[in-house]
Amino acid sequence: MSAQAQPVHFDAQRAAELSELLGHVNACWDNERRSLSRQLHDSMGSSLTALTMHLGLLTQKLPPDPALMERATQMKNLLHNIIETNRQMQHRLWNDKLEFLGVRVALGELVTQFGEQHGVAARCSLPEEEPRCPRSHNVVLLRALEEALHNIVSHAQASSVDVVVDDNDDEIMLTVKDNGVGVSAHSDAIGADNAKHGLRVLRERAVYLGGTLTLVAGADGGTTLTVVLPKPAP
Template identity: 35%
Template sequence: MSALAAPDLSHEQRLREEERARIARDLHDDLGAQLTGIGMALGLLREQLAREQHAALPQADYAQQLLDQAREGMERLIDDLHPPVVEFGLADALRWQCRHFSRQTALECHVQCPDTPSVQEPFVVVSLLRILREALANVARHAQAGKVEVSLAVGEELILEVADDGIGLPPQDAGLDQQRRSEGHGLANMRMRAAALGGSLMLEARPGGGSLLSVHLPVAH
């Protein structure tokens, strides 16, 4: 297994990630179990009200809708705190994210992680997963692409690349260097996540068309 030698991957960052994972687990196990119990009780109540054609049935149905919304909210919160897929390690988490993206957008998304050593450090996996999510969201929103290629390689350094075959970067930005390119929150956040791991991030136009986003992180063996 390969460990990342990110200089800023401090004890504090590790602790914070562990704490977020613990809160996510507690939310799932405590609140999640309680919501399941309420859902079962409510289901029985609605069945009974329906059998009796009771006037209170619409209120019970409304309570069920509120419960479903509360569960969705809890799941979003858990995912925000610590995406469950992080536990699979980096390569599988990236593959999962790409499958999810393909299903959501109907865009082709291929992943290549040939012989990649396993990276399990939760802070690293979460950071790269969030970078990939934003990169894919940008492809879906801006690129008009037909296909996305995601690749991960871990050698002297870790390199994550997201290449699309879309329209490329806006013309007014094409000649600017990375720091002067007009950016929304997405690129700034991605760059900050890479920097927090001692690495860097670039977004550039591909010579054959489309864009290439690449993340380079230091690795210790």
């Protein structure tokens, strides 16, 4: 091997090693997030539910004192707020619907909730049947959609978004298109926070699985994020 060819070989080998390491780190991080989410559900969730039941029983035994009843109502509202915060933390750490109900339900409900919460016309086109993909593929699709929707709210100023999942024998593709200001108009804003790094990590995760992630501005405005992941051979 010539002296000129050695650096090229080294760079390619180093890139492959870094890609494998990143894939391993992401897999470990996903498992840790899933574990933490389940701990919040099993431990804190059950404790909060028990506290709510005990408070209800205690309230029934209180004398009809307006001050005591008002304090009991405040405690009940506080508990409900803590329960809701705990539920949101669980969901942000790990979306259990991905495993228990499948990627179709997880993606579809995420789009529906996004539209209702932010007043955006959110449309979703999904395969009729559950895609047959490894768990790693489904996680990347869900994370990519989460990141795309987050960026739409933070930077795109969009009023509508279309999410399409195409599934065939060889690959699965996620497309998220909005009618916002376009990637060039808010690129500075993306660079100012973690969104840029979030997309880079997702792109590397897609590459690790043999796929691609692209983010382009449309000719008529708006931005389109596309993730293409090849399916492993049977």
